[in-house]
Amino acid sequence: xxxxxxxxxxxxxxxxxxxxxxxxxxxxxxxxxxxxxxxxxxxxxxxxxxxxxxxxxxxxxxxxxxxxxxxxxxxxxxxxxxxxxxxxxxxxxxxxxxxxxxxxxxxxxxxxxxxxxxxxxxxxxxxxxxxxxxxxxxxxxxxxxxxxxxxxxxxxxxxxxxxxxxxxxxxxxxxxxxxxxxxxxxxxxxxxxxxxxxxxxxxxxxxxxxxxxxxxxxxxxxxxxxxxxxxxxxxxxxxxxxxxxxxxxxxxxxxxxxxxxxxxxxxxxxxxxxxxxxxxxxxxxxxxxxxxxxxxxxxxxxxxxxxxxxxxxxxxxxxxxxxxxxxxxxxxxxxxxxxxxx
Amino acid sequence: xxxxxxxxxxxxxxxxxxxxxxxxxxxxxxxxxxxxxxxxxxxxxxxxxxxxxxxxxxxxxxxxxx
Numbered sequence: 001x002x003x004x005x006x007x008x009x010x011x012x013x014x015x016x017x018x019x020x021x022x023x024x025x026x027x028x029x030x031x032x033x034x035x036x037x038x039x040x041x042x043x044x045x046x047x048x049x050x051x052x053x054x055x056x057x058x059x060x061x062x063x064x065x066x067x068x069x070x071x072x073x074x075x076x077x078x079x080x081x082x083x084x085x086x087x088x089x090x091x092x093x094x095x096x097x098x099x100x101x102x103x104x105x106x107x108x109x110x111x112x113x114x115x116x117x118x119x120x121x122x123x124x125x126x127x128x129x130x131x132x133x134x135x136x137x138x139x140x141x142x143x144x145x146x147x148x149x150x151x152x153x154x155x156x157x158x159x160x161x162x163x164x165x166x167x168x169x170x171x172x173x174x175x176x177x178x179x180x181x182x183x184x185x186x187x188x189x190x191x192x193x194x195x196x197x198x199x200x201x202x203x204x205x206x207x208x209x210x211x212x213x214x215x216x217x218x219x220x221x222x223x224x225x226x227x228x229x230x231x232x233x234x235x236x237x238x239x240x241x242x243x244x245x246x247x248x249x250x251x252x253x254x255x256x257x258x259x260x261x262x263x264x265x266x267x268x269x270x271x272x273x274x275x276x277x278x279x280x281x282x283x284x285x286x287x288x289x290x291x292x293x294x295x296x297x298x299x300x301x302x303x304x305x306x307x308x309x310x311x312x313x314x315x316x317x318x319x320x321x322x323x324x325x326x327x328x329x330x331x332x333x334x335x336x337x338x339x340x341x342x
Numbered sequence: 343x344x345x346x347x348x349x350x351x352x353x354x355x356x357x358x359x360x361x362x363x364x365x366x367x368x369x370x371x372x373x374x375x376x377x378x379x380x381x382x383x384x385x386x387x388x389x390x391x392x393x394x395x396x397x398x399x400x401x402x403x404x405x406x407x408x
Contacts, residue, residue, distance in 0.1 A: 227352060236352070
């Protein structure tokens, strides 16, 4: 048998040894002082650890947030929409309907009565064309095609808790119906109010929005709408080239265009770019959109959430345990003091 | 020099160069925008320039017959 091993009768804890020497009843004051000292030291240690972890979490949170910044692939595609060239033929609507195999429209594509009301993209139509009065020439009304703008840093993808949205390297923001569980956070998050919910299908939740013909674009083919557009109001190409084309048109025709490319910077930039002859608010564009991606509003806060969920429970759990231990000790001491007085 | 010598099929690599179809239409719209509701009514395309499908079909049939 090893001589270094302690004998079974030998007390392992010095405090228990002290208690043993003092008899069956421990010295209450001595224990109280010992516990107070331990509690202070414990509290100090907890506060120090908590503070250090808090600082570390904030620092790492900032680093994480900055590391995940995404300005998009430089080679991604886009569509330049020259609103001055649109004649409201609705060929784009028809091409989109056929390409995505959507249901037949309630109003035929060549029926101008559809312009009597302002429409928005819905389940049965990923894109719609609306008509607006022309302040420059009332005989030539203005038209605007509405669809998903395919943001560089899409707010819908950020808000989606199940990662049903994905920003592809080619430019389109895709949506996976198999992952969607119908929370509709994307509808709230989108600054352009584009995603539409299929309220007719409650058990199988489905959001509908423009796909930017992802199946075509990933092979370098233009979107169906831009391919069919007879007047060239829609121009498909690399986004970086389209910005140059837009700037050139504005520079060569300063009287025709206003000096603004909508979508170049709005909400961090979009794959769809617009140039116009009248202010964009005339077409109903939301012109109060911030330049920074919508993600910037929540990124700093959200990056600390996982840390809060891991560190705070541990920290507050330790504090709770310490206070419970102290109250138990104090109750026990008071009880013993009462016993002694009796 | 023919238009198609420069304006071919739509090429995403050269977005500044319109395709042949777009180049033709832009030429038309320079003058005809507003005439017979061109650019105002989607049906107007078939009024001034383009035949409807059934008209095209009948025209082809007549061509075959005569």
